[in-house]
Every structure is written in C-alpha cells, then in structure tokens.
Amino acid sequence: MGNELHFKNAPIVEAILGIETETLPPEFVERFRELAVALNGAYPDLEPVHISQFTLNANDASSQVAKTQLCYRARSVDGKQVVQFRTNGFAYSRLEPYTSWPEFSSEARRLWEEYKSVVVEPKVTTLALRYINKFFLPIGPDLESYLRVYPYFPQDFPVKVANYFFRMEIELDKPTGRLIMQQATLPPEKEGKVTLVVDNDFRFPSNNLDDGLIWSIFEESRQLKNDVFLRIITDRTKDLIS
Amino acid sequence: MATFAFPTDTCDTALVDLIYSDTEASEISPYTDIARDFRSVVRSSAEGSNFLNVQLQLQQALSEVRALHTVADDWDSYGTPAPTYSAMASATSVINLLKSVLVIPARILPSSEGGVAISFSGPEGRRALIETLNDGDKYIVLFDTHSYCRTIMLSDDNEESTNTLVVMSHYLRHGNP
Numbered sequence: 001m002g003n004e005l006h007f008k009n010a011p012i013v014e015a016i017l018g019i020e021t022e023t024l025p026p027e028f029v030e031r032f033r034e035l036a037v038a039l040n041g042a043y044p045d046l047e048p049v050h051i052s053q054f055t056l057n058a059n060d061a062s063s064q065v066a067k068t069q070l071c072y073r074a075r076s077v078d079g080k081q082v083v084q085f086r087t088n089g090f091a092y093s094r095l096e097p098y099t100s101w102p103e104f105s106s107e108a109r110r111l112w113e114e115y116k117s118v119v120v121e122p123k124v125t126t127l128a129l130r131y132i133n134k135f136f137l138p139i140g141p142d143l144e145s146y147l148r149v150y151p152y153f154p155q156d157f158p159v160k161v162a163n164y165f166f167r168m169e170i171e172l173d174k175p176t177g178r179l180i181m182q183q184a185t186l187p188p189e190k191e192g193k194v195t196l197v198v199d200n201d202f203r204f205p206s207n208n209l210d211d212g213l214i215w216s217i218f219e220e221s222r223q224l225k226n227d228v229f230l231r232i233i234t235d236r237t238k239d240l241i242s
Numbered sequence: 243m244a245t246f247a248f249p250t251d252t253c254d255t256a257l258v259d260l261i262y263s264d265t266e267a268s269e270i271s272p273y274t275d276i277a278r279d280f281r282s283v284v285r286s287s288a289e290g291s292n293f294l295n296v297q298l299q300l301q302q303a304l305s306e307v308r309a310l311h312t313v314a315d316d317w318d319s320y321g322t323p324a325p326t327y328s329a330m331a332s333a334t335s336v337i338n339l340l341k342s343v344l345v346i347p348a349r350i351l352p353s354s355e356g357g358v359a360i361s362f363s364g365p366e367g368r369r370a371l372i373e374t375l376n377d378g379d380k381y382i383v384l385f386d387t388h389s390y391c392r393t394i395m396l397s398d399d400n401e402e403s404t405n406t407l408v409v410m411s412h413y414l415r416h417g418n419p
Contacts, residue, residue, distance in 0.1 A: 014293035045415045047365070079344045079411075082292050093292050095344075132293055139246045153244045161244050167284065182287065186297055187304070189338075194246045197294070201287065 005226045007241040011133040012098040013197075017108040017218065018128035020089035024119065029071065031118050032085035036074040039114065043074035043083055083111050090115045091128075101222055109215065124209055127177075129221045130201040131229070134186070135237065136193040146240075147198075149181070149232045161185075172224070175217050177204035179228065200228055292344075299346045300337055303360075306350040307333045313352045323356045323376060332374035333358035336396070339404050343411045364414030372396070372410075382406060384413045 036046055049071045071086035082093040092108040116122065135146070143150040143161070151166055153159050163185050170179040180201040189195050202221050206214070230238075288294040313324045325333075337347070337360070345362060353359035357375035364370075367387035374380040380396040394410075396403050 014291055016291060018290075075415075091290075095293060130291070132291055137246065141245065143244050143246070151244060155243050158243045158245075161246050165284075180287065182284075187301060199287075199291070199294070 005230070006100075007238070009241045010098055011135050011198075011241050012131055013096045013134045014093055014130075014132040015098055015104055016091055016093045016128070016130040016132075017105065018089060018091040018126075018130070019112060019115075019122075019124055019214065020126040020128065021119070022088075022123040022125060024087040026068075026087065028087050028118065032087075033072045035085055035114060035118050036072050036083070039074065039083075043076055043081070045075040045077070045079070047073050047075075049073050049084065049086070081107070085115055085118070089126075105215075105218060105222070124206050124214065127204040127206050127209075127214060127217055127221070128202065129218060129225060130199070131225055133198045133200075133229070135196045135198065135240070136190050137196055137237075137240075139192055139194060144234075146234055146237045147183075147232060148234060150183070172202070172204075175204050175220050175224075177202060177221075179203075181228075181232075198232065200225060296341065296344055296346060300340055303337050303340075303347045303350055304334060307337065307358060310350070310352055310358060317352055318354060320354070322352070322354055325352050325356070325358045326376045328378070329353075329357035329374050329376045332378075332380055333360060333372075335400075336360065336372055336374060336380070336403070336407075339400060339407055342404060343407045345407070345411045345414065362410070362414055366417070368414050368417060370410050370414055382410050384410060390418070 033046070036043060050068060071084050073082060073084050075082050080095045080097075082095070084091045090112055092111050094104050094107075098104070137146050151161070151164060164183070165185075166183040168181045170181060172179055180199075180203065182197075182199040182201070184197050184199070186195040186197055202225055204217055204221065206217070209217070288298055307330050310325045310330055311327075315324050316322065317324060333350070340346070347360045348363045349361045351359045351361070353373050353375065355373060355375050356377070357373055360372040360374075362370040362372075369385050369387075371383045371385075372380070373383070374396075382394045382396060383391065384394070385391040394406055396406055
C-alpha cells in the first residue's frame with residue numbers, strides 16, 4: 001500500500017488521535033485549563049467536560065449521581081479542531097474538511113508536547129487512532145455493491161434495511177491491538193441517498209512507551225487504517241468519493 | 243441479500259435508539275446487564291467523537307421537537323396555542339442546519355408566543371433563543387444576563403439561515419464581534 005491515500009471527495013468527517021494515560025490527580029484539571037488558555041489563541045473556545053456516574057442501590061432504592069470534571073475541551077476559532085487535555089490522557093480531533101496525515105499528525109504531536117509540559121513523563125497506557133467516514137449511498141443496489149464488510153443476509157432471505165447499527169472488535173497483529181469497527185445509518189441528508197457512517201477505531205495497548213515509539217506506532221497505524229479503509233469499500237464506492 | 247429501504251427523517255436511527263432508549267429500567271430479563279453494558283460501551287464510543295456527539299444530540303433534539311405534538315392548546319393556562327406541525331417542521335429544518343455550525347440546543351420547549359422555542363447557552367451568561375412560530379415567523383434572540391439583547395430574523399433560504407446561525411454560534415462562544 002502506498003503512503004498517500006487521497007480522494008477528491010474524502011468521506012472523513014472526523015479524525016481523532018488519542019493518547020491515554022494513567023489517571024492523574026484532579027488538581028491537574030486547573031493546570032490543563034491554564035495550558036489551554038496559553039495556546040496563543042489558536043484554541044480560544046474552552047468548555048469543561050464532566051463525567052457523571054449514576055449509582056442505583058437496589059436494596060433501599062436509593063440513587064446517587066457523582067459528577068467529576070475530567071478536562072477542558074478547547075476548540076479552534078472555526079470549531080474544526082478540538083483538543084482535550086484530560087486527567088486520563090490527551091485527544092486531538094480534526095473535523096471535516098480533513099487535510100492530510102502530515103498536517104493532522106504534526107498538530108497532534110505539537111499539542112502532545114504541550115501536554116507534556118504539564119505532565120512530566122506521562123504513563124501512557126493506550127494509543128488510539130480513529131477515522132469516522134460518512135458516505136451517501138444510493139438506495140436500491142445491494143449493500144455489497146458499496147461495502148465489503150456489512151450485515152450479510154443470504155440470497156434466499158432478501159431484506160430491505162431501514163436502519164442498522166453494527167459493531168465488531170477485531171484483533172490486530174501488527175501493531176498489536178484491536179480495531180473497533182462500527183457502521184451506523186444516520187438521518188437522510190441527501191434525497192434518494194442513505195447516510196452511512198463507517199467508524200474505524202484502532203486501539204493499541206502501550207506500556208510506558210517513549211515518544212519515539214509512540215509516533216512510530218502511529219505511523220504504522222496510519223498505514224493500517226488506509227489499508228483497512230480500502231479493503232472495506234468496493235470500487236463503486238471509490239468512484240463515489242473520487 | 244440486503245438493500246437499503248427508502249430512509250425517512252421521522253424515525254430515530256438504530257444508534258440513537260440504542261444509546262438513548264429509556265426502556266432498560268422496565269426490562270426484567272437476565273440479559274438486562276449485558277444490554278446495559280453494551281449500551282454503555284457504544285455511548286462512550288459515540289461520546290468520544292465530536293462529530294457523533296453532535297449528530298446524536300441533534301437527533302435527540304429532533305425527537306424532542308416531534309414530542310411537542312402531544313402539547314395541547316392552552317398548555318400554559320394563558321391561552322397559548324399548541325405548536326403547529328408547520329412550526330415543528332420549521333424547527334426541524336433549523337436543527338438540521340445546526341449540524342454545520344456544531345451548536346447543540348440546551349432545551350426545546352413550546353413557545354409562549356405559540357410555536358417552538360429552542361434555547362442555547364454559552365459561557366459568561368450568554369444565551370440564544372430560536373423561535374419558529376405558528377404564524378410562520380422565525381427569529382433568533384441573542385441576549386445575556388446583563389442587558390444585551392439583539393433579534394435577528396431567520397430567512398427561508400438555507401444558506402442565509404446558516405450564516406445567521408454562524409453569527410449565533412460566534413456570539414455564544416465568544417460574545418459580540
């Protein structure tokens with residue numbers, strides 16, 4: 001597979017590069033806020049991100065909601081780039097229009113360096129690379145005309161699919177990890193077309209890797225995600241996005 | 243063999259059903275825990291994506307607009323009429339345009355003017371309210387907790403409306419230009 005993969009009408013609606021770490025103490029949340037503010041105005045739109053945990057006690061029918069602030073999410077002026085500095089890691093998102101891997105990965109790497117200015121020697125646990133694609137597929141032809149991985153129905157059991165959600169977790173060998181592949185229909189956006197999301201989430205468990213190895217795994221996974229993408233769509237779909 | 247049926251925008255997608263369906267509390271089956279765990283995994287995965295998060299929350303907002311058909315006339319005991327289908331259709335169109343400006347409504351309610359009210363909140367007390375009224379008027383009110391208030395009419399043209407929503411989004415995030 002070549003290094004470059006470029007389609008004129010690339011279906012990528014979001015690319016996410018994440019580095020998960022061991023959980024830090026809550027006082028880091030404020031330090032992350034200061035870090036986000038200090039990003040020279042490139043990510044001026046800050047919002048807090050919370051996680052809520054709901055506990056139901058079946059014995060006395062009591063319930064409890066615990067809300068914890070996890071991080072600040074910072075968006076670029078146009079809202080197309082989003083960075084999260086979290087107490088359990090870092091994530092950088094590029095929303096459509098996706099530009100290129102060099103641009104995407106170098107901004108992620110720059111922001112990771114910023115993260116490390118606050119967290120000295122973070123203990124990395126997982127590397128994640130996720131590409132979410134949105135296709136507009138014509139109604140009528142079989143799914144197999146456009147997809148090579150899809151919910152299969154035998155020839156003697158023809159069906160018309162109104163909606164579907166499909167998720168598989170697939171073991172990966174090189175690099176060692178897991179691909180979480182999800183497909184889901186979304187509400188129609190174009191007349192006569194089905195809106196289908198194909199979400200490929202590559203996750204690689206890591207144990208305190210140094211930076212050189214982290215970025216070499218991301219380079220490898222970039223090749224892998226291109227390879228997977230090309231294998232799950234048909235030539236007809238390639239024509240649609242070319 | 244499977245083909246796609248004609249899609250409709252009046253039904254929730256399987257993904258939304260899976261994540262937001264509230265049937266689990268009434269489910270009594272040995273599979274309840276498995277279903278809940280699966281839902282939690284899928285929800286967490288969707289919330290990890292800005293794109294999917296916006297999509298799902300807007301779908302949820304569309305469901306809330308559809309739910310307004312149960313509102314009756316005089317719902318507020320001040321004689322206000324229930325939202326009409328045309329006001330709800332107009333609110334649906336506006337919510338569909340929000341996908342491109344990445345703004346999520348805070349609440350969707352019947353409007354005290356007769357129609358649908360979609361409210362938004364931003365930092366430092368900034369608020370916005372979109373009203374799509376039964377008489378066909380639709381507008382955005384930008385305001386804050388001090389004294390700022392500005393009303394902008396929404397056009398029937400999608401491109402013009404999107405530009406107005408961009409102004410609203412900018413106001414909510416950053417205040418006045």
